[in-house]
Amino acid sequence: MKLEDIQNPQFLKSYDQEQLMKLAQEIRQFLISKLSVTGGHLGANLGVIELTLALHKVFDSPKDKLIWDVGHQAYIHKMLTGRTSQFDTLRQYKGLCGFPKRVESEHDVWETGHSSTSLSAAMGMAIARDLKGTDEKVVAVIGDGALTGGMALEALNHIGHEKKDLIVVLNDNEMSIAPNVGALHSVLGRMRTAKKYNKAKDELESLIRKIPAFGGKLAATAERVKDSLKYMLVSGMFFEELGYTYLGPVDGHDLSDLEENLRYAKKTEGPVIVHVLTKKGKGYKPAEQDLTDHWHGVGPYKIESGEKIKAKQAAPSYSRLVSDTLANLSEKDDRIAVITPAMTVGSQLEGYGSKFPERLFDVGIAEQHAMTMAAGLATQNMKPVLSIYSTFLQRAYDQLLHDVARQNLNVILTVDRSGLVGADGETHQGVFDIAFMRHIPNLVIAMGKDENELQHLVHTAVQYDDGPIAIRFPRGNGLGVELDEEYEQIPIGSWEVLKEGNEAVILTFGTTVPMALEAWEILAKQGVSARVINARFIKPFDHEMMMEILREGLPILTIEEAVLQGGFGSAVLEYANEHQFYSTMVDRMGIPDCFIEHGSVTKLLEEIGMTTEAVVERTKKLVLEKKKKGLYT
Numbered sequence: 320m321k322l323e324d325i326q327n328p329q330f331l332k333s334y335d336q337e338q339l340m341k342l343a344q345e346i347r348q349f350l351i352s353k354l355s356v357t358g359g360h361l362g363a364n365l366g367v368i369e370l371t372l373a374l375h376k377v378f379d380s381p382k383d384k385l386i387w388d389v390g391h392q393a394y395i396h397k398m399l400t401g402r403t404s405q406f407d408t409l410r411q412y413k414g415l416c417g418f419p420k421r422v423e424s425e426h427d428v429w430e431t432g433h434s435s436t437s438l439s440a441a442m443g444m445a446i447a448r449d450l451k452g453t454d455e456k457v458v459a460v461i462g463d464g465a466l467t468g469g470m471a472l473e474a475l476n477h478i479g480h481e482k483k484d485l486i487v488v489l490n491d492n493e494m495s496i497a498p499n500v501g502a503l504h505s506v507l508g509r510m511r512t513a514k515k516y517n518k519a520k521d522e523l524e525s526l527i528r529k530i531p532a533f534g535g536k537l538a539a540t541a542e543r544v545k546d547s548l549k550y551m552l553v554s555g556m557f558f559e560e561l562g563y564t565y566l567g568p569v570d571g572h573d574l575s576d577l578e579e580n581l582r583y584a585k586k587t588e589g590p591v592i593v594h595v596l597t598k599k600g601k602g603y604k605p606a607e608q609d610l611t612d613h614w615h616g617v618g619p620y621k622i623e624s625g626e627k628i629k630a631k632q633a634a635p636s637y638s639r640l641v642s643d644t645l646a647n648l649s650e651k652d653d654r655i656a657v658i659t660p661a662m663t664v665g666s667q668l669e670g671y672g673s674k675f676p677e678r679l680f681d682v683g684i685a686e687q688h689a690m691t692m693a694a695g696l697a698t699q700n701m702k703p704v705l706s707i708y709s710t711f712l713q714r715a716y717d718q719l720l721h722d723v724a725r726q727n728l729n730v731i732l733t734v735d736r737s738g739l740v741g742a743d744g745e746t747h748q749g750v751f752d753i754a755f756m757r758h759i760p761n762l763v764i765a766m767g768k769d770e771n772e773l774q775h776l777v778h779t780a781v782q783y784d785d786g787p788i789a790i791r792f793p794r795g796n797g798l799g800v801e802l803d804e805e806y807e808q809i810p811i812g813s814w815e816v817l818k819e820g821n822e823a824v825i826l827t828f829g830t831t832v833p834m835a836l837e838a839w840e841i842l843a844k845q846g847v848s849a850r851v852i853n854a855r856f857i858k859p860f861d862h863e864m865m866m867e868i869l870r871e872g873l874p875i876l877t878i879e880e881a882v883l884q885g886g887f888g889s890a891v892l893e894y895a896n897e898h899q900f901y902s903t904m905v906d907r908m909g910i911p912d913c914f915i916e917h918g919s920v921t922k923l924l925e926e927i928g929m930t931t932e933a934v935v936e937r938t939k940k941l942v943l944e945k946k947k948k949g950l951y952t
Contacts, residue, residue: 322349327426328375328399339376339574343368346395347602349403355622357409358742359417360391362600362614366492366571370460370595371395373577374488377585378456384444386429388437388461388471390418391616392490393427400426410742412918418746432746433714434684435468437461438487442474445483456486456585463491464661467683479562482589487563488581489592490571492599558592567594572601616743634797638667640770641733641792644777644806645704646671649678652781654702658682660689666706666735686711690718690730697728702781704731709749709791710740719787720759727761727786733777737766737791738830738880739910739924744917749794750910754885756789757858763788763811764857766829770797772855778806785811793830793880814861820850822942824868825934826891827878828854835878838934849938857887860894869895874904874941878934880924883909904945906937 320330322345334342346368354361372395374385380400387393397415398406402424408414419427429440441459448455465471466489478485558565564587569580577595584591599614600606605625606614619628635643649655649671656678659668663681672679682689686707693703707715712734723730737749756764763786767773773792780788817832818839827835835851842849850873852864868875877888888907895903908929915923924930 322346322398322403325399325403326401328380331372331376331399334376336574339369339372343372343574344602346398349398349406350394351603351622353406353409354617355620357407357411358616358618359409360394360616361603362606362609363392363492364394365601365603365606366597366599367392367460367490368395368601369572369574369577370488370490370597371399373574373581374458374460375399377578377581378458381425381428383456383458384428384441385426386437386441386444386457386459387419388431388459388465389434390429390431392460392462393419396426397424400424410744410917412922414917416744416917417742418744430746432743433711434462434465435471437465438471438474438478441485441487442478442481442483445478445485449483457484458486458488460488460490463489464684467685469685469687475561478590482562484588484590486581486584486591486593489567489594490597491568491594492571492597558594563590563592565592565594567592567596569593569595571595571597634770634799636667636796637770637773637792637794638665638735639670640774640797641706641735641777641790642667642671644774645733646674648778648781648806649675652702654700655704655781656680656696656701657704657706658689658693658696659706660684660686660711662706662708662711662735665708666733668706686715687718690715691722693730694718694722694726694728697723697730698726702729702731704733704781706733706735708736708747709734709738709752710736710747712752713755716755719756719762723787724759724761729784730787731780731783732787732789733780734789734791736794738793739915739920740794741920741923742917745914748910748915750881750915752789752791753857753879753881753887757885757887757890761786762858764791765789765855766791766857767855768817768829768832768853769800771800771802772809772853773797774802775807775809776855779809779811782808783811791829798833809855812856812859812861814855814864815853816850816864817853818849818851820848821871822848822873822945823938824850824852824873824875825878825938826852826854826875826887828857828887830880831878831929834929834931834934837931838938841931841935842938845935845939847939847942849942854887858890860890865891865894866898869898869900869903872903874906874945876906876908876934876938876941878929879907879909880929881909882912883907884912886910904941906941908933908937 347365350364378385387396402415405415410417416423418432419430421427421430437459438461441457445457461471566580566584570576580593584593598607600609620626621628645655645657657668657671658680659666660682661684663669663672668679682692689705693705696703734752737752740747740749753764756762765776767776776790780790817836825835832853839849839851875891877891879887886909888909892905895905911927
């Protein structure tokens with residue numbers, strides 16, 4: 320059967336080991352080839368090919384529920400459920416999503432792009448099954464990196480307590496995106512080296528069963544012997560102590576071993592952990608040998624060498640610029656310490672770590688812990704910097720509000736991937752942070768118009784001593800502007816006029832400043848005089864400049880690459896209302912009240928009407944309405 324002809328995984332039931340091995344190799348070559356063109360999550364998927372085949376052979380999807388944690392490793396699952404022919408469109412506008420998507424297939428029972436959610440979702444499905452009296456199996460596939468997330472540990476504890484009939488497949492490749500950290504990672508390491516445990520345990524149980532029982536004393540003694548063996552061979556049998564039947568470690572690339580253990584798990588009552596050892600990037604040498612995240616999510620590459628195909632960029636990436644700025648500042652300020660939740664490579668902090676290894680703390684996938692840890696550092700007169708993606712900052716909202724802002728602590732947030740991120744789609748679009756941060760007291764929020772202003776804002780944040788401050792910046796490379804050699808401190812709450820005008824005002828910041836400037840050029844040629852203001856401080860406002868605009872009675876267009884509800888434009892309306900400028904005309908341009916799916920940022924902006932042409936037309940409309948009402952003086 321050709322890969323493109325696969326409609327559902329039922330054909331696997333009749334496949335023998337030789338056929339499965341051949342299919343695994345075909346899938347491996349297909350992914351290496353296709354992703355060299357489209358890009359995508361290569362390493363993780365190459366590592367779970369055999370595991371995915373075994374899961375679909377043993378279980379009956381969609382009746383049995385297969386839940387993929389994070390979901391970036393579900394490409395093979397998509398292929399086996401009828402979507403191979405769509406892989407040319409992977410992560411592209413209106414194409415195949417890079418994560419499980421319920422509207423794509425009945426086999427996608429859970430959507431996620433964030434880690435550590437699978438066990439809680441699985442518990443909910445298992446409870447629903449039991450309440451309805453049905454008999455489907457519920458299987459959650461979670462990585463060892465995702466297992467360090469607090470939510471996963473909460474669910475692990477609850478499942479063990481309730482003794483639910485649920486299977487947890489622990490995909491242990493010693494990586495999340497970058498190499499894992501933490502004590503739990505060390506526990507799993509000891510389990511990886513304890514393969515003799517299960518064989519010895521089974522042999523001991525078989526021996527005990529052959530001994531004639533004479534009273535409870537022998538049984539009790541036998542249990543103590545088994546326990547002693549467990550603790551001797553596996554230090555702190557973590558999962559069994561939580562109430563799980565532990566199977567493994569299993570070779571994640573041995574189809575026979577996988578199938579045998581999954582069938583045993585299927586027959587076992589109560590919660591089961593199947594500990595599967597896989598190799599991220601399996602079968603493609605450049606990905607196998609990589610110990611960073613460079614083959615986690617990739618763009619196009621040359622298959623023969625693994626060399627990445629990238630457009631030449633003269634400008635540094637925003638992430639690298641922030642990292643380098645922090646390194647420069649740290650040379651003169653020993654209070655600075657940088658914290659990241661498993662994003663050392665993603666936020667390009669390797670350079671900082673090489674210069675200041677004792678001041679870079681990768682806490683693993685633990686955003687809540689990272690935020691409160693930063694708060695603890697700040698109480699001791701340090702300058703903690705939490706380097707975090709906008710989409711992951713959502714997971715630490717309570718800690719930001721309760722532990723940082725409420726105590727008015729000097730925590731600096733460098734919010735990476737703010738705005739639309741493109742191919743990763745709706746789970747990763749960094750468009751909500753302004754709305755969920757703007758209403759938090761004591762918090763300053765800023766975003767630079769280019770990489771030069773960004774480095775000055777980072778410097779300003781380090782110098783700021785009156786509470787928490789968040790510096791937003793987008794994904795990708797800067798604009799190529801010249802960087803000042805000396806850092807400048809930008810007054811908190813200050814805006815700047817980029818272009819003068821007396822008929823309308825365009826208020827914007829960050830990635831949409833170039834759009835506003837292009838629109839200004841077109842408007843000027845058409846005889847419309849618009850003022851363009853870089854509103855780099857989203858909170859607090861530049862009170863003096865804003866009051867001047869309101870007193871002039873000029874119509875205002877706000878532009879933001881963020882959600883409109885509760886965003887910057889809403890703040891402008893609130894400000895005008897608070898100061899009783901009820902007749903001020905305000906038009907807001909931004910992300911509408913919906914989730915934005917995957918595609919190039921340019922395509923997505925066009926889809927929602929955020930273009931230079933739209934800025935021109937909406938500005939002209941404001942000016943025309945103002946003239947109709949005779950409100951110009």
